Amino acid sequence: MSTDLATKIQLGLEEFATVREQMSSPLIAMSSNPDAGDMETAAASAMLHSFYTEIEKILKLIAREWDGRLPSSDRWHTELLNQMAAPTDTRPPVIAPDLVEILKEFLAFRHLFRGSSIALMRWNKLAPLVAKVDSTHIQVRQELENFQTFLRSRSDPTQ
Numbered sequence: 001m002s003t004d005l006a007t008k009i010q011l012g013l014e015e016f017a018t019v020r021e022q023m024s025s026p027l028i029a030m031s032s033n034p035d036a037g038d039m040e041t042a043a044a045s046a047m048l049h050s051f052y053t054e055i056e057k058i059l060k061l062i063a064r065e066w067d068g069r070l071p072s073s074d075r076w077h078t079e080l081l082n083q084m085a086a087p088t089d090t091r092p093p094v095i096a097p098d099l100v101e102i103l104k105e106f107l108a109f110r111h112l113f114r115g116s117s118i119a120l121m122r123w124n125k126l127a128p129l130v131a132k133v134d135s136t137h138i139q140v141r142q143e144l145e146n147f148q149t150f151l152r153s154r155s156d157p158t159q
Helices: 002-022 025-032 038-067 076-085 097-115 123-131 133-155
Strands: none
Touching: 002 038, 002 133, 038 076, 038 097, 038 123, 038 133, 076 097, 097 123, 097 133, 123 133
């Protein structure tokens, strides 16, 4: 199971990287521009939604396949982040507490995006989150690659 889960995480990371690539450098560079137009705001909104969704898909996979449980309360999205930051008897933390706090910002935006019209999105509210995309992408990738290393070491019969 460990190697299979590591492979599935790798596929998720590749999809995550594709979403990050689609958030073109000019869009991210615009995070410091207070005059982004409606099209840029709409594009950034959709891409931020996809960015977080790809992360959450990987975390759900780990929770379901390794931990054997997904949170099911009304606050399951936040509980999933907390679950992944806590070690269990069978695994180390998947993500660091500081990353949880950053991801909660992306999650809050995703809830807003799903519950509002894209016409109500404002660049000044999106720009700080867009500015965090690169550093968040790097940290998520590093922490999930570390977890993959843990999984592979568990399936190595010489360990």
